[in-house]
Amino acid sequence: MAEKAAELQQVQGELVRTRARVVAKDAQIAFLQQDLAALQDSFAEFEAHRRLQRRLQDQQARSQVLEQQNADLRRRLAAAERAGALATAGLAVAGAATATTVAPAVVESVGLQHKVVLCVGGRTGSLASYRDVVERVGGQFAHHDGGLEDSHNVLDASLAAADLVICQTGCISHNAYWKVKDFCKRTGKQCVFVENPSVSSLARGLETISITIANATPAGRSDGAVETGIQVTAGAT
Template identity: 50%
Template sequence: MCEHDKHSKALTTETTPAGSRRRRIWDLSHECHCPVIGVCIPLPTLRRIVNKAMNGQAIAEDYEIHVGAISECGRRNRLSETIQQELEQRYARTIQEFRAAKTVEAVTHMWLAAIDKGDVAGAFWAALTHPRCNAELQDGLCRDMHMLQHQAGASVRIDINRFNALVEQNKLLTRELGRVQERHKHTLAEKTREIEQQNTQLIQLRAENIGKDSSIHFLSCDIAALKAEVPELETRQRLLKKIEQMAERQTEMENQVRELKQKLAEANKAAADMQEQAAEQSRQQPEEKIYPITLHLKQKTVLCVGGRSGNVPTYRDLIERIGGRFAHHDGGLEDNQSLLDASLAAADLVICQTGCISHTAYWRVKDFCKRTGKRCVFVENPSVSSLARGLEKFSEDEAAHAEMTSQ
């Protein structure tokens, strides 16, 4: 590239060619034809031009076609004219740009700028055929193009090595891409199957939902129709619900009654056990002393309710000894409680031994005597002495009542 500066300096001292006519390819010297044909026209294009000029198909090799075209460009003929036309059309834009150069120095600067850009084919043809191109500039252009071809050859070799490396890398990447594509293909097929299954399930679910919605709609219509046919349906439903609640309450009450009856039976059994224990104790105790009683019952019926079964003969002896008639009811332990009312009605005096009587019999005796005004003496201890004291109390009450009546 150092030669460029020499060319530019030399051109300033040379005589500038006169006129504005651009040179044709056959006007150029023979040494210019080789770089023009080799650089400015691609080989496929050159072969096409040769075939067109020969009206046939050239079977020669590329080098032979190149050499033949160079020899034909030395004079004006059909092939050289076709090559001239191709070059003018191919580089028309660059030629138009070089028209702005009015001096050899301007052409030289444009050529050097094209070298810096790396686009020399069009610039070489435009500068070489420029009206201001003299012999010195032409020689410099040819020398520069010769060196550029050497550099291009070296670059081509480097590019070939790089290209071969890229080819190997491309093979590796292609194989890797194939594996990735295969995995992607399998994955895509699997996902496609999953999507199809999900779509099938979605369709089934939609169909089920539609069926359910239809059933709900039909049931709603049926309910509305039933409500219209039975205006009091809601009231009946509330009553049925209330009846169910009452039935549940009744069941609970029956369970409670059953439990209470069971507890009552247990209490009665416990009371019977206590009476038996008391009777056993009375049999083991010595016979009580009978206190004299001044009362005379005058054949009155004395009903003794309750007491120990072992003391009944003693009760009878005591009552009959003072002129009374003895009647006994055990207070519901063994005797039927339904006989109690009849016994109470037939008695003139009732002695209720509260320690050995059921609760029911106690309240029935108390209620009956209260309603009828019949005298009743309550004795807590079921012993004979307690019965005697009860009779004494009855005697005292009778005397007090008689005294009040006489006054």
């Protein structure tokens, strides 16, 4: 009987120990499962971050390509604008040189050499082209924006210093227009009014002044406006 009791006690002890090992294994499995879940979450975040990095790199590469294309287009546009301005100026000067009422090379030889040509108004971005047209025919370029930013007092001084005036009426103030008109009327200063503030209009204005000077009286003053499709005044109303 005692032997049976001892055997039963041994079995019960082994059962307790086995249960303890099972509980420990279950706890270890639970911890491992938590670690696995954390690793899976981290891996998902890593994959998402890597995808974002790839998208960012793709966008940066595309942006660089677009910037290069944009810079190339800007260079081509600037070259085309320069070529267009030079071609327009060349045609205008050539037309003035071959006019039937003016001797060859009249733009260069009649009245414009070393003259101060004041351009009132015009587009700010075209000032370099305006200057090029004036200097190509031997004149000295001066500019006043027509009262948009420059002072009207400065306009008085600019008019007084100029030998010839080209007034681009489409982009000057009302007061500046009448100031130019009144000044040229009082002083008899050669002046051409053009509506379109373009390089070609400026070149035609120079051509008009040259023709007017070529047809001037011996006293050196024209008899009035010249009918060329551009409003011209030389002391006229």
